[in-house]
Amino acid sequence: MKSITSRDNPLYKRLKALAGSTAQQRRSGHALLEGLHLADAYLDAAGQPETCVVTEGALQHDEARQIVGRIDPAHVYTLPDALFGQLSSVVHGVGMVLLVEKVAAPLPERITQTCMMLDGIQDAGNVGSILRSAAAAGIQHVFCAPGTVYAWSSKVLRAGMGAHFLLGIHEDVEPAELMSRLAPEVLVTITDSHGAKAIYDADLSGPVAWVMGNEGAGVSPFWRDHATLRVTIPQPGGMESLNVAAAAAVCIFEQCRQQRV
Incomplete structure (x- = not known):
């Protein structure tokens, strides 16, 4: 795992920009999945994320460590809890966010089901x-x-x-x-x-x-x-x-x- 220690880190700045703007998320074709449940659901259904950012505090939780263990270490970054607040929109959540590409589905040619x-x-x-x-x-x-x-x-x-x-x-x-x-x-x-x-x-x-x-x-x-x-x-x-x-x-x-x- 790699560490983010500064607000000037390019990845941190990118994540902060995405977290602060739905329009930016739409333009980039990416989504931010915050929290353990969304991370677990994504790993089960879609595979590896582009990036996982987890706080040092979250790594004290067994469930968070288990989720991180499912992700390629090359894509995992840790950061201090104080920096995570700029990326989070959840009060009292566990400090984990995945950066993923939006799952794009092709429009069906013919719709025959509900x-x-x-x-x-x-x-x-x-x-x-x-x-x-x-x-x-x-x-x-x-x-x-x-x-x-x-x-x-x-x-x-x-x-x-x-x-x-x-x-x-x-x-x-x-x-x-x-x-x-x-x-x-x-x-x-x-x-x-x-x-x-x-x-x-x-x-x-x-x-x-x-x-x-x-x-x-x-x-x-x-x-x-x-x-x-x-x-x-x-x-x-x-x-x-x-x-x-x-x-x-x-x-x-x-x-x-x-x-x-």
Whole structure:
């Protein structure tokens, strides 16, 4: 392992620039994975990171030492705990961050299975939670329309809890382009609180393209015009609406329930 001892270290300066700017992360094609859980999930699913930076304090933890032991020592750097604060966005976390290349998935030519479409969702926590639910339900592809928060930002990664490495995540996908790739049997389905069928009465036994809309504006006009199924989630407690991440989870797992063999 090598050591970083100065703020003037080129690698440290690069990591600090990435940590401070989601736009910089997007331009570089890299992501920062902070914490032991994300590091472990990445190693299990994707292999070796480009760089691992770990604090001297973190190396006192057995779990951190085990994770470091899985990484090529040539790619591991230690640094004092005091320097790590400029790289971290987690309070009271264990000092470890991996620098990795964003996992880029090619856009499928034909979409025949259930998928998710994130239509301008802007809250990082919501996007991460939806990705986590999608991965748990066995969905393979999630498509992010322009205007959706950057899926590989640090906040989305933390909320996703490793889901990124189990999904094909496609960003900046224009709705018309995606629509042209959907097989006829895939039902474009939106949630709608007015005049829609209760989700528990809808037939979700086949493939569904779930479209989840912006937190304030909802689903865009394009998807409203192209929806083949509109469902509502009954709310006997009288609330006007659900958080988009909660609504997505209800929809996904109601489909799972219906498809149980």
